[in-house]
Amino acid sequence: MNDLWNQIDLFWTWLTASSQWQGDDGIPHRMLQHLFYTGVSLFAAAVIGLALGLLVGHTGRGGFLAISVANVARAIPTFGLVLFIVVIEYSITPVLIALVALAIPPILVNTFEGVRGVDADAKDAARGMGMTGWGVLWRAELPMALPLILLGLRTSAIQVVATATIAAYPGFGGLGRYIIDGLARNDYQLVVGGTVLVVLLALIVQLIFAGLRRLVVSPGLLGSARSS
Secondary structure (H helix, E strand, C coil): CHHHHHHHHHHHHHHHCHHHHCCCCCHHHHHHHHHHHHHHHHHHHHHHHHHHHHHHHHHCCCHHHHHHHHHHHHHCCHHHHHHHHHHHCCCHHHHHHHHHHHHHHHHHHHHHHHHHCCCHHHHHHHHHCCCCHHHHHHHHHHHHHHHHHHHHHHHHHHHHHHHHHHHHCCCCCCCHHHHHHHHHHCCHHHHHHHHHHHHHHHHHHHHHHHHHHHHHCCHHHHHHHHHC
C-alpha cells in the first residue's frame, strides 16, 4: 500500500509541476502527438477493417481467408515490425503502418462476425420488403452488427493507445517519450508519469466507446447483449 501511495505522490508531483505544461516536452504537446498517432492509425485501420469485414460478412465469400490473415497479423510482434520497417525508412510512417496492422484484426474479425451472425429471418424480411443486397447490408445487417463492430473498434483503439508509445523508441514523440527517456535516465518519476497518462488515456477511450454504444446502438440490441 505504501508503494502505491508513493507512486501516486510521484505522479501528482510530476503532473502538477509547471514545467510539465510548457514547451515541446510538455504534456499538452506530447498528448497531441500521441492522439495524432492514434487517430491516424485507427482511422486507416477502420476504413480497411470495416470495408473488408462488411464485404466478406455480407457476401459470405473470402471469410476464411480474411480471418486467417487477420489472425496471422495478430501473431506478428508490433515492436519487431516497427524496428524492421524503420531500418527501411527512418520516419514516423513505419510506426503508423505497424499501428494500423495492429488495429485492423479486431475491427475486421468483429465486423465479419457481427454481419455474419445477423439472424437469417431478419435478412429474409428485409429482402421481402424489396431491399437490394446493399440495402439489406446498410439497413438491416449493419445496425444489428453494431454492438460487435463497436467492440472491435474499442479493442483496437485501446491497443493502439497503449502501443503508440513505441513511436518514442526510434526517436519520435508521444507519451512514450516520457517512458523511454525516464528509463534512459533512470528517472522513475518520468516513467511513472508517462505510464499513468497512457493508462488514463486508454480509460477515457473506453468510456467514450461506452457512451457511443449507448448512443448509436438500438436499445433492443443493448438489452439482448446484456442477457447473452
